[in-house]
Amino acid sequence: MVLSAVKSCFDKYSFVSAIRANG
Known part of the structure; x- marks a missing residue:
C-alpha cells in the first residue's frame, strides 16, 4: 500500500534526523 511506503x-x-541531531 502506498500509505505504508510513505510512512x-x-x-x-x-x-536519520534524530541521529544527526544527537551527533
Missing part, C-alpha cells in the same frame, strides 16, 4: 520513508527520515 516507512517518513520513519526512516525521522530516524
Whole structure:
C-alpha cells in the first residue's frame, strides 16, 4: 500500500534526523 511506503520513508527520515541531531 502506498500509505505504508510513505510512512516507512517518513520513519526512516525521522530516524536519520534524530541521529544527526544527537551527533
